[in-house]
Amino acid sequence: GDSVTQMEGxxxxxxxxxxxxxxxxxxxxxxxxxxxxxxxxxxxxxxLKATKADDKGSNKGFEATYRKETTSFHLEKGSVxxxxxxxxxCALSPTGNQFYFGTGTSLTVIP
Amino acid sequence: xxxxxxxxxxLIKTRGQQVTLSCSPISxxxxxxxxxxxxxxxxxxxxxxxxxxQRNKGNFPGRFSGRQFSNSRSEMNVSTLELGDSALYLxxxxxxxxxxxxxQYFGPGTRLLVL
Numbered sequence: 001g002d003s004v005t006q007m008e009g010x011x012x013x014x015x016x017x018x019x020x021x022x023x024x025x026x027x028x029x030x031x032x033x034x035x036x037x038x039x040x041x042x043x044x045x046x047x048l049k050a051t052k053a054d055d056k057g058s059n060k061g062f063e064a065t066y067r068k069e070t071t072s073f074h075l076e077k078g079s080v081x082x083x084x085x086x087x088x089x090c091a092l093s094p095t096g097n098q099f100y101f102g103t104g105t106s107l108t109v110i111p
Numbered sequence: 112x113x114x115x116x117x118x119x120x121x122l123i124k125t126r127g128q129q130v131t132l133s134c135s136p137i138s139x140x141x142x143x144x145x146x147x148x149x150x151x152x153x154x155x156x157x158x159x160x161x162x163x164x165q166r167n168k169g170n171f172p173g174r175f176s177g178r179q180f181s182n183s184r185s186e187m188n189v190s191t192l193e194l195g196d197s198a199l200y201l202x203x204x205x206x207x208x209x210x211x212x213x214x215q216y217f218g219p220g221t222r223l224l225v226l
Contacts, residue, residue: 043201044217089154098167103153
């Protein structure tokens with residue numbers, strides 16, 4: 001069945017470090033791919049999305065490219081800030097609004 | 112525009128009881144989905160409603176049920192509560208279900224503790 005696997009955390013980085021959170025997926029067809037972020041004490045927020053192969057989603061300095069050949073959607077940011085500390089979820093939607101989420105990766109950025 | 116609201120925010124129940132959680136989607140949104148979030152399992156899809164009809168259902172036992180009203184508000188019910196049902200229950204709404212995965216907007220969740 002459809003599923004998402006993302007790297008386990010927690011991840012701790014120093015401010016201005018480069019961030020990569022790996023996400024791979026299993027799906028039939030051509031799902032849409034998403035990254036959601038959950039800040040402490042808040043609900044999930046959409047960070048970025050890509051709906052077809054080779055699309056690049058970007059927002060707030062974060063980027064992820066839909067790679068069908070490697071079934072991946074890795075999240076990257078060139079220079080993280082303390083305010084980026086949160087839990088990041090990779091997700092896919094094969095059709096309609098049925099979403100499959102990864103288990104989440106906790107990121108802590110220290111000054 | 113007001114966001115997705117969920118009530119109550121916190122709930123404590125005992126094993127064997129039942130519970131009803133409520134979700135009001137963003138105004139104009141007609142699709143509502145429910146998720147269970149636990150530390151061990153992460154976010155798991157429960158079900159999705161659109162126009163008062165259940166469109167998709169995740170892999171949960173029949174103790175978990177839901178419904179949607181004509182104003183798009185949704186409720187989910189869990190009967191015969193078990194300790195393992197303790198979780199954060201998240202509701203998400205979107206305008207319409209779409210083949211490419213319409214963006215969902217999440218509420219703050221209802222934290223359920225089963226004792």
